Amino acid sequence: MGKVTGFLEFQRLQEASEAPEARKKHYKEFIMHLSDEQAKVQGARCMDCGIPFCNSGCPVNNIIPDWNDLVFKGNYKEALDNLHSTNNFPEFTGRICPAPCEAACTLNINNDAVGIKSIEHFIIDKGWENGWVVPQVPQFKTGKKVAVVGSGPAGMAAAQQLARVGHDVTVFEKNDRVGGLLRYGIPDFKMEKSHIDRRVEQMKAEGVTFRTGVLVGKDFPANITNLARETVSPEQLQQEFDAVVIAGGAEQPRDLPVPGRDLSGIHFAMEFLPQQNRVNAGDKLKDQLLATGKHVIVIGGGDTGSDCVGTSNRHGAASVVQFELLPQPPETENKPLVWPYWPTKLRTSSSHEEGCDRDWAVATKRFEGKNGKIEKLIAARVEWKDGKMQEVPDSEFELKADLVLLAMGFVSPVQQVLDAFGVAKDARGNAKATIDGDGCYRTSVDKVFAAGDMRRGQSLVVWAIREGRQCAREVDQFLMGSTVLPR
Known part of the structure; x- marks a missing residue:
């Protein structure tokens, strides 16, 4: 432990950020990493607990007390090596992970948790700034070939791990750029895409081949086939490769089947968000969905809804309203009851700070409009009793709406991929593959493995990285009979 009394002497420090009115004028990241001295002080708050619950709270099992201590001592290069030993892409998680490790921090029982995420952000940025993040080229090649379908965090993690032990890895991505939902689901103001590009260059140097604009499967709807230049069948992959990892995202959005749903101006969040990311990347789009001057309603209170709020504000929306079906959570959790688990509590994102009216326990009843275009949303208050929802009598109200964005989560991966491979599915439509x-991670089809959202359903980037790493270990074990890859 760097400083025995550090948790008593120092307070948690939030990372500095640009003021809301200023950052709404651009799409760049606006959160700055800690200075060397600030990081040292924050690392000193770690108590190096006898049982570090933060390790198990973190899906990739980051060895958090160790790198906190190393940062306190100024051993940044060693801290980076420690961080990379469990996490391939800490620049992703250091920016967009909700930090379940901090919820599990022992100091969080009766104080503010150690700023684990901010320290992680500091370490990896320090590593890139000093040129410490370099390709890890394998010493020998195995002669085995692995196909990875999907280039999101699960696919990237699996591909990098497999390449580093000498397999020839080819990643197939339907979009024109690598990154999956990291590229086209996360707004640039939360994570600039240069972070993905740097990792792709590293992975290419390590021997990974990326093939973009390639669909794997068949019978896709037009909105997906329009993304790709070519289609590859699962049979081709199974013939050409010794193993296949399907690691696509959970991209099937939850719909809202109420009267008026067919009016124009009602869109899924994942129709809206990727377009702005493409424009930021320099693409020219016809008829981009814009919130400029519009009264925007975002249905769904999670991270995707928050991303819609931030993007709408940057477009210059006339107003933004976001509501959630569930009741408003408490402002602070009951720590003795829920620690060290992830608590349900009111969370205000940076996008909410930029301007948004939020409401809870609201259900959409119908959409109304004229000439086929949305003009208003009719909603009602609901209350929850014994886990069941009931409409509050005489609570119906209406909201002006020019643009409605549906951000109510995702129900499953794209079924056409799983159906084309013929893998067994669980009750939620995910690829059926155990982790015990x-x-x-093996599916019901020989040589075919599944990881990330494709296996576990909609989840966090950090869970995707964990699954990709663990799946890579199982693939290596399958191909070679043994493995040196960590779990």
Whole structure:
């Protein structure tokens, strides 16, 4: 432990950020990493607990007390090596992970948790600034070939791990750029895409081949086939490769089947958000969905809804309203009851700070408009009793709406991929593959593995990285009979 009494002497420090009115004028990141001295002080707050609950709270099991201590001592290069030992892409998680590790921090029982995420952000940025993040080229090649379908965090993690032990890895991505939902689901103001590009260059140097604009499967709807230049069948992959990892995202959005749903001006969040990311990347789009001057309603209170709020504000929306079906959570959690688990509590994102009216326990009843175009949303208050929702009598109200964005989560991966491979699915429509016992991450089809959202359903980037790493270990074990890759 760097400083025995550090948690008593120092307070948690939030990373500095640009003021809301200023950052709404651009799409760049606006949160600055800690200075060397600030990071040292924050690292000193770590108590190096006898049982570091933060390790188990973190899906990739980051060895958090160790790198906190190393940062306190100024051993940044060693801290980076420690961080990379469990996490391939800490620049992703250091920016967009909700930090379940901090919820599990022992100091969080009766104080503010250690700023673990901000320290992680500091370490990896320090590593890139000093040229410490370099390709890890394998010493020998195995002669085995692996196909990875999907270039999101799960696919990237699996591909990098497999390449580093000498396999020839080819990543197939339907979009024109690598990154999956990291590229086209996360707004640039939360994570600039140069971070993905740097990792792609590193992975290419390590031997990974990326093929973009390639669909794997068949019978896709037009909105997906329009993205790709070519289609590859699962049979081709199974013939040409010794193993296949399907690691696409959970991209099937939850719809809202109420009267008026067919009016123009009602869109899924993932129709809206990727367009702005493409424009930021320099693409020219016809008929981009814009919130400029419009009264915007975002249905869904999670991170995707928050991203819609931030993007709408940057477009210059006339107003932004976001509501959630569930009741408003408490402002602070009951720590003795829920620690060290992820608590349900009111969370205000940076996008909310930029301007948004929020409401809870609201259900959409119908959409109304004229000439086929949305003009208003009719909603009602609801209350929850014994886990069941009931409409509050005489609570119906209407909201002006020019643009409605549906951000109510995702129900499953794209089914056409799983159906084309013929893999067994679970009750939620995900690829069925266990993570315990023999045959971990293997599907019902020989040589085909599944990881990330494709296996577990909609989840966090940090869970995707964990699954990609663990799946890579199982693939290596399958191909070679043994493995040196960590779990």
